[in-house]
Amino acid sequence: MEIIEFVQLAFSDYTLRTITLGTAVLGAVTGMLGSFAVLRKESLLGDAISHAALPGIAIAFLITGSKDSHILLIGALVSGLIGTLWIRGITSKTYLKSDTALGLILSLFFGFGMLLLTYIQKQPNANQAGLDKYLFGQAATLVESDVWLMTLITGLCLIVLLLFWKEFKILLFDKDYAQTLGFNTKFIDILITSFIVLAIVLGLQTVGVVLMSAMLLAPAAAARQWTNSLGKMVFLAAILGASAGVFGTAISATQNNLSTGPVIVLVASIFVLFSFIFSPKRGLLFKRIRLIKNRNDLETQKTLAFMYHIVEDHDDVTHPHTIKMLNNFQGYSRKGLRKLVDKNYVEVEGGMWSMTSKGFKAAENLYNQNGKNV
Amino acid sequence: MSDAQFEIQLIACLVAVACAIPGTFLVLRKMAMISDAISHSILPGIVVGFFLTQDLNSPLLILLAAITGVLTVVFVEKIQQTKLVKEDTAIGLVFPALFSIGVILIAKFANDVHLDVDAVLLGELAFTPFDRVYYGEVDLGPKSLWVIGSILLVTLILLFAFFKELKLSTFDAGLATSLGFSPVILHYGLMSVASITTVGAFDAVGAILVVALMIAPAASAYLLTTNLKKMIGLACFFGVLSAISGYWIANFLDASIAGSITTMLGIVFLIIYLFAPSKGLIAVLYREKQQRIEVSLITFLLHLKNHTEKRERHVNHLNEHINWQKVRSKTVLTLALKNNMILITDNIVSLTKKGEEFTSKAIEYILTNEDSLIENMKDDFFLFRG
Known part of the structure; x- marks a missing residue:
């Protein structure tokens, strides 16, 4: 299937349209909430919660006997919340660190979930096929009602975000200050955490337990590189998440044997990599360029200062000197000298250089500034 | 108790001890989540190794996968050094990407061979006695037993040889460095042991149980003692206890052994978390x-x-x-x-x-x-x- 065909099908074919819309909405909501998780330094909470949701799914199935994804999601939500609260309990009341608490809840809940799933499998009457789709996710099983549910929750999440925007923001950056201002930090904390849990649980069916954490983190981590404003970051993360969903679905639909979840995660990872390298302010490439530029500037200034020291005792500052006396140690390079000439600080004739009065003044100020700094 | 049952329990106990030792240090060094990352990101290594060797227990495959595990740690540290994101975000970015590559590799090229993601993540302890090693005609026992036994032996030798260095660098990295122990070598040594243990154990017990076996016994022991030697001992004890009791519960429920061992680990931790004398919740x-x-x-x-x-x-x-x-x-x-x-x-x-x-x-x-x-x-x- 070609890309153009995909675009056509995305509008006409029911299944493909549902999946594309579903992954896009999912990407948007996880991107939005992921921004908060990343900034709160709770990046791995997503990983823990998605694993902790598994026993909830199994128990919901054991109790109701229904495979309706909405009922199972409620089970997942409850057990995800219990997991989160227990993590909080472990880190606040014992000496165990947060990483241990996360790893504990993650593996213990997941193992318990596996026990339940295999137990269900052995039950004679249980028609459990399809429960394990939550392990690795199957976007293909999305139906229209799932997408509606996702859209509904995304809308709800947007409303809550807008309503509590300033509370969320202040809690994020200065919790103590929020407390002194009289905000109920516990309530806000639980509110935002519940929404994060909700978003993760929503994604389980699509990308699965293991990859859910990346859906939460990657768009936010990528968006973080482009802006320092929370609002812009949340917006950008939502867009990046949605486009990762759409591109991932497109790629996996045009290839044989490619499950959607991993492809979406890889697309999101590529976004992160791209942002790490090419973001103008924080990106590695521009940082490197700035570093080299600064180093060159410093070297040129060193040369200028050296020249200044030579000519400052002369009556005529423009008296020419030989270029050969400049060397590497004073930061001399041909490029640097050319730069000085371009700035009209120095004139070069043959093998000799002479300082202009403009250059002398500049060097004098340079020296003074340095003197002040020392 | 049949021979197969005994062998399964023996393998489970060996895995538990082999995991508890590096796990103790991971918990103390606040790197518990690294074990989770490693356990997922070895997948592409296993897949590539499997293409090359066609044998899930071959030493080459274990080596390749362990290298992927160490690579994960290197990637995480590289990302951290850029200071663009925090450490935990770096972990959360690296392992899903590697895991995705593994899943895609399996789906694309290994659809029809004996290797699927379920097996890697969940493992099946019950099948381990059927894959045996023969020397000529003589039955030398299950392959997994040999694999995990040798990994445990190496771990134990390293532990006894470098106990003092590990202890020092865990509790006072600055002093260790000033005394001339390279923290980098110790760090990567520990990471390599953790990776190799994870790879060696995944076939038998699955990647998730490896994480549970590394963290849960160590965390339980941590709540009971402040002495490193006792902590390692207790962690091994809890691991073995959960392995054996978990096996019999799985036998009774006719459910996944890995899942039931993890559940036992959870129950042990819950009890200690509530009732530990001075660090428990009630105390x-x-x-x-x-x-x-x-x-x-x-x-x-x-x-x-x-x-x-x-x-x-x-x-x-x-x-x-x-x-x-x-x-x-x-x-x-x-x-x-x-x-x-x-x-x-x-x-x-x-x-x-x-x-x-x-x-x-x-x-x-x-x-x-x-x-x-x-x-x-x-x-x-x-x-x-x-």
Whole structure:
């Protein structure tokens, strides 16, 4: 299937349209909430919660006997919340660190979930096929009602975000200050955490337990590189998440044997990599360029200062000197000298250089500034 | 108990011990989540190794996968060094990407061979006795037993050889470096052992159980002791205990052995988390309550010392002035009485001689603000604690 065909099908074919819309909405909501998780330094909470949701799914199935994804999601939500609260309990009341608490809840809940799933499998009457789709996710099983549910929750999440925007923001950056201002930090904390849990649980069916954490983190981590404003970051993360969903679905639909979840995660990872390298302010490439530029500037200034020291005792500052006396140690390079000439600080004739009065003044100020700094 | 059952339990116990040892250090070094990352990101290594060797137990495959595990750690550290994101975000970015590559590789190229993601993540202990090693005609036992046995042996040798170095660099990295132990070598050594153990164990017990076996016993032991040797010993004990009991529960329920061992680990941790003598939840909550009451008591005694007029020392006044609820003021009063710190005559409270002495010392403590003083003081003066 070609890309153009995909675009056509995305509008006409029911299944493909549902999946594309579903992954896009999912990407948007996880991107939005992921921004908060990343900034709160709770990046791995997503990983823990998605694993902790598994026993909830199994128990919901054991109790109701229904495979309706909405009922199972409620089970997942409850057990995800219990997991989160227990993590909080472990880190606040014992000496165990947060990483241990996360790893504990993650593996213990997941193992318990596996026990339940295999137990269900052995039950004679249980028609459990399809429960394990939550392990690795199957976007293909999305139906229209799932997408509606996702859209509904995304809308709800947007409303809550807008309503509590300033509370969320202040809690994020200065919790103590929020407390002194009289905000109920516990309530806000639980509110935002519940929404994060909700978003993760929503994604389980699509990308699965293991990859859910990346859906939460990657768009936010990528968006973080482009802006320092929370609002812009949340917006950008939502867009990046949605486009990762759409591109991932497109790629996996045009290839044989490619499950959607991993492809979406890889697309999101590529976004992160791209942002790490090419973001103008924080990106590695521009940082490197700035570093080299600064180093060159410093070297040129060193040369200028050296020249200044030579000519400052002369009556005529423009008296020419030989270029050969400049060397590497004073930061001399041909490029640097050319730069000085371009700035009209120095004139070069043959093998000799002479300082202009403009250059002398500049060097004098340079020296003074340095003197002040020392 | 049949031979197969015995072999399964033996393998489970060996895995438990092999995981508990590196796990203890991971928990102490606050790197528990790294084990989760490694357990997922070895997948592409396993897949590539499987293409090359066509054997899930071959040493080459284990080596390749372990290298992927160490690579994960390197990637995480590289991303961290850029300071673009925090450490935990770096972990969360690296392992899903590698895991995705693994899943895609399997789906694309290994669809029809014996290797699927379920097997890697969940493992199946029950099948391990069927894959045996033969020397000529002689049956040498299950392959997994050999694999995990040799990994455990190497781990033990390394542990005994480098115990002092590991201990030092775990608790005081600065001192270790200044004494000339390279923290980098120790760090990557530990990471390599953790990776190799994860890879060696995944076939038998699955990647998730490996994480549980590394973290849960160590975390349980951490709540019980402050001695490294005891912690390692306890962690191994909890691991083996959960492995054996988990096996029999799985046998009874006819469910996944890995899942049931993890559940046992969870139950062991839950019990210790609640009831550990000084670090458990109940002990902590009890201590917090005790300290709250004792702080109230000191406040109350200070108040008495500062006021000679009767109005300020009336029992009812406590409720108004210090704004305590009835129950709380009653607890404080009873505690003070029991400890012979106060006398109550006609509802007027006055300090006894012992109370005076305690209060003066308490003021000294408040002025110098040395936390160590107060607990000794309480021990000296209190007959009954709050």
